[in-house]
Amino acid sequence: MVAIERLQSDPTAAAALLSESVVLVAQSRDEAAFEVIFRYFAPRLKSYFLRFGADASLAEEITQEALVLVWRNANQFDPLKASASTWIFTIARNLSIDRFRRARRPTFDPTDPAFVQEGEPPPDRQLERAETEKRVREVMNSLSVNEKDVLMLSFYENSSHSEIAKRLGLPIGTVKSRIRLAFGKIREALDAQKGGVE
Structure with missing residues (x-):
């Protein structure tokens, strides 16, 4: 295929053709343009994932x-902000981090002493817990809808930052900022409560 040969021999032409191909996929779901992307990036991404620590089947x-995400999210690509390679490898990197993080999570052991419920806590602890829960509810109610949405997805649905970004159609940086802001408000409220108790 002429396009692929051009990509191998001329880096400037390669960058232009790859960006143009992503734009064509975004605009008209152009399958020939996606084939160019696929043929160029599939071996490079697989090699990248192998270096990142995946075995051959996981890398595949x-x-x-990653390439399915490129197809689905091509409309988010902005050739003025990044090259196609940078954009695609960012998707790949975030995806691999999420996958490896999930793979490394320990399995839940319900007999672990840390999960076995102790007897009923003393009354002062119960009161303290009730006040903390009330304060957290108040702070949660004071959060913006955007902040509340990302917290609910992150902590109640256990979604990763990239999954939240995809679900809400937001840049991953925005998701992280909203979570950080919401946490800051909760921490500030709990610190104020702790200061008031002491």
């Missing part, structure tokens, strides 16, 4: 998942 799986 994540490569396919």
